[in-house]
Amino acid sequence: MKRIGVLTSGGDAPGMNAAVRAVVRKAIYHNVEVYGVYQGYNGLINGNIEKLELGSVGDIIHRGGTKLYTARCEEFKTREGQQKGIEQLKAHGIEGLVVIGGDGSYRGAKALTEQGYPCVGVPGTIDNDIPGTELTIGFDTALNTVIDAIDKIRDTATSHERTFIIEVMGRNAGDIALWSGLAGGAETILIPEDNYDMDEIVSRLKSGQERGKKHSIIVVAEGVMSGDEFAKSLKEKANLETRVSVLGHIQRGGSPTAADRVLASRLGSRAVELLMEGKGGRAVGIEKNELVDYDIIEALAMPHVVDLDMYKLSKELSI
Incomplete structure (x- = not known):
């Protein structure tokens, strides 16, 4: 590809x-031209495309967000919308496409692949819920943002001798809640991949109080319920007053950690290599610190699996 x-x-x-x-x-190093598509699939349909040079991506490695911007696009879910996108790619002479994003982005890449247009998916989402990779771009940064918030909220929880409920993002995956809860020393973690027992939670909280514990942190993944809903349930069950913090979109912003910068650099480079090798319809990832790639259709069929051993450990360490 050129x-x-x-x-x-x-x-x-x-x-x-x-x-x-x-x-x-990576592409320019190998004498391959690169065109940036702005505003995601919406920009693809509308032809918001321009050539990128070395200087176009200078001074962005440390910046959060995306230089190319992003947007939801319902039209691209239709065959007509996809054909409009392919027509724009052909009009610009673009032979292959790197798609950086999450589950919905991969589905768009899959649709193009099925219509004979070579795409490579790069997993970019804080939720860490993309099959075919142990880690997604953005997860580590979001995780550290949440841990920093937990540490600060714990100071207030200790001062006021209260139980705080912290609601975190993750869609239908519990990775952010699990990893941040374990790293932040949370007493209780709720994830959508496993059922919770309210009686057990209340028992653990009361046990801590009886041995002189002055505060507690409960981390709730948004895929389970909202923090306010859980606070209401806890009030009804144990007449326990709590405070709720919803971290929200702060988890998606900020300068990426070194781990995310390195992961993104490796995965982005590998995506280019695949296209240069004439391999489309792939999804790149990392497993055991080794780069891997899967058929993007097969990758989307894989289930997301949370580490339940880690979840068990979190309970053992929060007694």
């Missing part, structure tokens, strides 16, 4: 810019 495109789609994630930078510079 000309490829790159777009970011879906929710933004810290490290997306590092991935875009890697795609552009």
Whole structure:
């Protein structure tokens, strides 16, 4: 291939810019032209495409968000919308496309692949819920943002001798809640991949109080319920007053960690290599610190699996 495109789609994630930078510079190093598609699939349909040079991605590796912007696009879910996108790619002479994003972005890449247009998916989402990779771009940064918030909230919880409920993002995956809860020393973690026992939670809280514990932290994944809903349930069950903190979109912003910058650089570069090898319809990932790639259709069929051993450990350490 002598000309490829790159777009970011879906929710933004810290490290997306590092991935875009890697795609552009890896391609140019190998004498391949790169075109940026702005506003995701919406921009693809509307032809919001321009050539990117080395300087186009200068000074962005440390920035959160995405230089190419992102947008939801209902039209691209239709065959007509997809054909409009393919027509724009052909009009610009773009032979292959790197798609950086989450589940919805991958489905768009899958649709293009099924219509004979080569795409490579790069997992960019804070939720860490993309099959075929142990880690997604943005997860580590979001995780550290949540841990920092837990540490600060714990100071207030201790001062006021209260139980705090912290609601975190993750869609239908519990990775952010599980990893941050374990790292932050939370007494209780609720994830959508496992049922919770309210009686057990109340018992653990009361046991802590009886041995002189002055505060507690409960981390709730948004895929389970909202923090306010859980606070209401806890009030009804144990007449326990709590305070709720919803971290919200703060988890999606900020300068990416070193881990996310390196991961994004490796995955973005590998995506270009695959296209240069004439391999489309792939999804890149990392397993045991080794780069891997899967058929994107097969990857989407894989279930997301949370580490339940880690979840068990969190309970053992929060007694």
